[in-house]
């Protein structure tokens with residue numbers, strides 16, 4: 001099951017999107033992006049809340 005996180009869903013004016021079937025990887029990439037690009041620490045649970053399934 002492919003899942004995605006869109007940075008815009010976190011309220012940023014940003015087109016960063018991660019898409020993978022590995023939730024750990026997804027959360028890690030998003031947290032890394034938020035910290036680097038938005039200087040914002042995102043908790044793992046907050047990142048997980050942004051994960052949505054990509055309709056097949």
Ligand SMILES: [Zn+2]
Nearest residue numbers: 007012014016
């Ligand atoms: Zn972003």
